[in-house]
Amino acid sequence: MAQILVCDDEANLRELLCLALEENGHRTRGAANGAEALRLLEQSPWDLLITDLRLPDISGLDLLRRAKELAPERPALLMTAFASASTAVTAMKEGAFDYLEKPFEMEELHLAVARALEQGALRRENDLLRQAVGEREAGEVIVGVSPTMRRVLELARRAARTDASVLITGESGTGKELVARFIHGCSGRARGPFVAVNCAAVPEGLIESELFGHARGAFTGAVSHRPGLFVEADHGTLFLDEIGETPLGLQAKLLRVVQERLIRPVGGVGERAVDVRLLAATNRDLMEETGAGRFREDLLYRLNVVNLRLPPLRERREDIPLLAARFLEQHARKYGLAIPGFSPEVMDCLQRHGYPGNVRELSNLVEGAVALTVEGRVEMDALPEGMRCGVTRKEVPESTFRLPEGGLDLEAHLAALEASAMDQALEACQGSKTRAAELLGMSFRTFRYRLGKLVGRN
Ligand SMILES: Nc1ncnc2c1ncn2[C@@H]1O[C@H](COP(=O)(O)OP(=O)(O)OP(=O)(O)O)[C@@H](O)[C@H]1O
Ligand SMILES: [Mg+2]
Structure with a gap:
């Protein structure tokens, strides 16, 4: 609205x-x-x-x-x-x-x-981005300390130096659009326009004229001449988002533009040259789409000169604390709140969550938590209920423990039980600490810490 x-x-x-x-x-x-x-x-x-x-x-x-x-x-x-x-x-x-x-x-x-409105939102976002970048390098806007993200950013930087088309793939919410903007921002075209079009959102009948423009009277409703997004992006970058949703007919036309950099407006005569760098993104597997005949192979190769695959957040959990901190700061500022951080339990939960919605989901989670935090740190009760118990609760087997008549050293007994449970879990998971931690319903960090303590004790 x-x-x-x-x-x-x-x-x-x-x-x-x-x-x-x-x-x-x-x-x-x-x-x-x-x-x-x-x-x-x-x-x-x-x-x-x-x-x-x-x-x-x-x-x-x-x-x-x-x-x-x-x-x-x-x-x-x-x-x-x-x-x-x-x-x-x-x-x-x-x-x-x-x-x-x-x-x-x-x-x-x-x-x-x-x-x-979309353009307005984009400009505001760009302004924010520019402010955020300030004297810092554009790369800092994208949080990524994990080796996989660092590699992606390094490749993005390298690709930015050229005019090569880049296909950015990854699940929804992994930051494809952010990376596209990053490439544009690091490129020689940074001062030119960055125009994004969501190929899935424009009705099929209109997309051609959206991209290539139309002459006045080209079809009912074409009451004025429209230059189209390729022209709008001249000397800049055109970001074809959700490229996997493009109908086959349009794919053929796109292929021609990609090859020749000439566009022909709908209903218009003549062609015009455009100087546009193309970036495309999709969360579909385009190889699979190609195999199924839904995506043109030749277009795929043209767009996929460089491929950047954004890993899902669950495969780069190292990025979670920094991202969470960034979102906390952002959302707290937006709501005018001073929130110093997360409680360790909350951070633990955040680190263990599965994130089917990736970074966007983390951002939304943090925003919700910020909104529910009145003062002090973000505590467990600010997280959605499903997250609070779903992750940590494991079935507890009925205890067969009987207290010996002479009593026992409970601390030592618990330590022995813990050591045995961890041993068994490690064995069951062929030594994978991550999976063993999951099996015992604890975070990797907690597991590692306790293991260290146990080993130290022995
Ligand atoms: N590495 C990151 N650092 C900071 N913010 C990020 C990062 N990755 C994603 N975000 C933020 O997460 C949100 C989703 O990112 P983006 O829109 O780029 O994802 P997407 O892959 O294009 O998703 P979709 O496929 O749903 O369109 C945005 O608000 C973006 O700013
Ligand atoms: Mg997107």
Whole structure:
């Protein structure tokens, strides 16, 4: 849901737009002229401004300029009854993300709004990233101390120096998009645009025109000329996210662009050259998809010049404490809370969890825990219930223990029991401490610590 300000002097249209946007889950306010819009813009934060070009007091372009001064990262859409190429260019320069030629279909409005909001979110994220990077190297934004992640980052850095296409694979939430941005940021194109498109999210009928643009009147609803994302990413990087979901027909067209770097807008005449570096990501196994005839092999080879495989979080548990600390700091700052850290039990739980949702899941877990922590460290009761018991509780066998009449040295007895249990677990797991620890329901660290103590004692 976003907060959208709609500025148009025509009351009927203004209300219609507000209504349509609200039906789509957004919150809106209407303004009848530039002065009112400016007042509202100054009063509260808006995610998006939609304005008509012709306003009774100032011009829509002036409004765009002022709005941009107030919040440079906020996207804006311009509506106009007669879009000339020069107005469109000026509008883009003044910060409009896109323009809509009146009359337009509501579907077109929704698409433009969704794209503009996505762009806004991206810009904010980029700004944060840039701030975070500051004088530090871009690499520090990505947390990764495990050998596998270090290797991935090293390869990413190397690939960034070239224009080679990179295919980033990995389960959902492993950081594919983050790595794509990282490559762009470390590359010679860093000052150029980074344009991301989620191939799975754009309806099949629209994706071609999204990517390659369309000429005016190319199809019903194509009320204005659209340059397309390849053009938008010119001299920068285009990130084709969820590439595995691309329909076969489009794959053939993509292959041509990848080979020749020439695009042909839908319904347009002629081609134009684009200078775009391609990055793609997928959580599917594209070799398997190729075998099943769902993905073109030739396209796979073109995109997969360099392959970066992001390991699932459960295979790089060393990264968990640092990631958790990073997310704690981030989310605590967001909520204005001062939380010093996690209790050892919580950290233990975090380290042992399976993370089917990978880094994103860890981030969400920490965010939830932060939200439930009133003061002090994050304690066990801030973790979801399933996590609290599911991981640690193991079935306890009924005890056959009988206290000898003369009593016993309980400490020594427990130590012997512990040593025997650990021995047996190690034997059962062919010496793997990780698995032995799991078998005994304890963390690897605890297991290692206790083993050390036992060995020291003997
Ligand atoms: N190594 C990391 N360091 C810091 N943050 C990370 C790291 N990896 C992932 N994240 C964060 O986790 C979240 C998920 O990452 P991202 O969106 O890049 O994953 P993805 O692989 O593209 O997932 P999906 O397949 O679901 O699209 C993001 O908020 C990202 O910032
Ligand atoms: Mg992603």
